[in-house]
Amino acid sequence: MNNAQDGLWRRGHVISMVAVTMVALVVEPSPVLGQENAAEDLLKFKTALVNADPALADWNPSTEPCTGNTGNWEGVLCYNGYVWGLQLDNMGLQGQIDVDALAGLQSLRTISLTENNFQGPMPDWRKVPTLTSLYLSGNQFSGRIPDDAFNGMDFLKKVYLSNNKFSGPIPSSLASPRMVEVGLDNNQFSGGIPPFSADNIMVFDVSGNQLQGPIPPSLRKLDPSSFEGNSALCEGPTCEPSPDMEPNIHPLTPTKAFPSKRKGLSPATIAIIILSSLLALFLILLLLLLCCRWNLDDDVESPRHMMMMRSEMVSPYSERRSPMTLGASPQQQATKLSFVSNDRQKFDLQDLMRASAEVLGSGSFGASYKAVLVDGEALVVKRFKQMTNLTKDDFHDHMKRLASLKHPNLLPLVAYLYRKEEKLLVFDFVTNNSLGKHLHDDGKRPEEWPKPLNWRCRLKAIKGTVRGLAYLHAELPALDAPHGHLKSSNVLLDSNYNALLMDYALSPVVNPAQVSQALVAYKCPEYAMSGQTSKKSDVWCLGILILETLTGKAVDKHLGQGCQYGAELARWVKGIVEEANAKGAVGVFDKDMEASAEAETEMEKLLQIGIRCCQEELDKRLDMAEALKRIEQLQE
Template structure:
């Protein structure tokens, strides 16, 4: 009896020790909050309330079960610093954890201390370095792991190849080497390893997944990708390549000689000044007067240069194929020259030359191009391939034959050719908003997801669906050149305080809306350096203030009866996006939400007077993950 009593006392002492070492959830969470560099998003985490009341959370980002914290969702809060795993490990019932869309940096946290965790989301941060091979060795309950869009290097940890894992997302990093052997009994149902540096044969246990799970890893082979080559086939391939290069060199010499003679013909030299200006303005870019000749082998460092493809859904071609292709100059703008190259195999590509990216290192440039190549949206012009030299770069994309929005708004039309009507313009701005929304999601920590949004960078396909180009180039542009030419740096906030924010692209969107509705070109875009670009916005404000709103709209915008009210709504959206004070300017999600609500014809509701337009009337809410992603029961 005495022995049983002694054991009971010892057990009680141990239980008391562990409970006191854990502390309650409130104390643990407050300690974690204090470990963050910027915890302003967690202002309601304070000692005056408890984190949970039963199953009801009282603090931001929590899910509760029986008064305990079971799920922590701290997404898109601009959190920085190092994730304090030691503190979080003291939460006894923590099952799901998400820090997606933040700015945490440093190495992979020591998450194996969270042995009860079932779901871990760390995607879209700045975590880097190699992950230890045993990083997940003690996480026997882990079901979902998301590490996408960080900067991890080295091999994929073998401890990830666990049978119970059902979802794995590691795309958009720099993992290299072979994929570890997942067991044949793996329970994986979702997998994404795209856009890394993996190589070797895909394990048979993963061959059931779609090829999109592995795209962007040029060294991978085997089902569902192409079959792995034998050494004999490689030898034959090398011989074929050598022969092809010799033939190509001979062809280049002959074609270059013919082209040099042909380039001097009067028909090609005969272009009037107005046509050249329209090409510069309408096709891609404008502002730079320098004329350039098409790229040549000498300019690109010889014929041995290599094109790097960032997409697997395009037919491969070599740099020599571009050199042999017939080239047509589309424009010479602030970034450089653009050419239409028709390959001998048939497709037409656009080659853009950039000389103002010399300050970015080779590895950083390659990484950013791979990231651009991983983007996929119907309203973005996909990057197909790139060529790297320190002095200049080539970006290769598809050719869009219907020209740019700028050319349709401001270029000369053929006799009888109608201008863009209201339904078409509405379709265009909705597509632009969708493309921008995608960029905002893909670049959550980049201040300027686009950075150069203007009508000449909105291409139109044959159905007048808009396709954005020259997006997300700010990280690789030389800073001085970007500040001279890029649209974002002509914004009011950069004029006033040399700063840009997440709302700067919203200002560019507002200017584009006003240009689309008025048919007037924001002329200050042509000025180097700080331009303000306030001319168009000021003019629209002055007209609306004088109650001449009907005078604002482009006379060519016809074709829909009873559409004036919806046009006015879009005009008001543009004005709210062009608010000079960035603090009062609409948030991007707010603008997109209101754009998508627009219709071709007026509704039965009365249209507000423009003077009473109040952006506070419009709210929005969005969340990257749904509750279904955190649906693990505490006990299951």
């Protein structure tokens, strides 16, 4: 399974929240009756399952499933005292899915049963017409899905059926204009792709099936990897439906115009055929040589060669020129770096190709490289493949906007390269690495690093982070989440442990279909609830960062590519709060901070600020100004 497929496969493990505004569309039962029915219906649902215990051992009549927004039963997600979601992933469950029992849950909006052992045909989910999200990936479901399987499910937006054994055509009822995310990869679907509307589609994957015929025009702008592994799929003006999708066309029977018996070929005809074949062979060889030449040129431009090839490489661009040289050919201009500041010493793409290179890692956007130029200058080159929908002018305009941002806690952009297929951003290399590396070194701490970060360094990093965030919010008021991608690996530390934020303000240039998968702010509760981010989405990211910094507990696996907001991240926060309540705040702090008794008081204050920043309800969450004010008051 390739990385793209693996990322979409992992998306089947997580669950999205329901839009709060939709709750009003359903008649709510009275609180007492609703909760009594919920317990009864869930226990009936559990009875039909195999291997339900011990995973669902706490499903019993002695407690209510929900208390406010807190689920008291394992895997039960709650809102205002009602069951709105079930997340029963990776529990080894088998047996029957009693959809009739679930139909009694009037507020149920999302179901996730991924990575279990359910078998047989697709259950009749039409009995739960209020569902907005359905996750069934990683089971053993099989057989043909009825074409009307999703009729009447007017709120359904997200369906993941990946890694099952479904066969037959993709049901046309799934191609609703309301659909936002569709994962059907690694099944045995055949036939054509229904005409999905790409207006709202953010995730779409039908790779690894047996689909045939043309890709619908509405979907051709999506990532080509979404269609890989279907050898009979095609696109373009010459693409025709597969013979299996239309009546068989039988060979022509012999007629007078096409006699069934052939006469022997004359020597002249044979000579002409031989000469024509030789000429065709020559033309093919010439074409192959030209293709090789074009591929060489493309390789010169590719980041892989830019990082790995050395000065002995011969190319049409080996002559050193200023990146802003006018009058260059379009092909040459495509390899020219654009610098955001005129007072910066210039270098060109050839300098980067000659540089010693080191792969730093691969994140949500792509690979990052460290390049050390001949003169010793160290740079970081980041490669982005999720910006292909952007025009050149729009990309240049946004880079100029980023260049205008000046703050001591922002890592400034040095240069960038625009290519249709991908974009490169160049930054100065920061020697002290990221806050995340210091918090989670996994025993691989470089010798030049000091012992683990103490309280003073951690508070300094948090203060620098919130100052940089506040500046972005003031300078970019039009963006819902001005940073949008705050996490510990994007907080770099200089030699004095001052924070430098990177990967900020990228949401306007990331492809809409990939922005929710790539950026951390889109994994916040409000995006899962309403499909919208807000200024407080950055505050939510800040709260997660604060808790991670104080406790030393890693959270990256919940924020990586393909992960959305789910109960597992809520439990991560809840677990810290419960541990603090049980042991006292000191009990959750990272022992490596080695703080004094006086410092522990300030640490407790920061812990409470982090918890306030992580509130799921927006009106209970701090805003950026208040978070800044409270953090600035803390003493080292």
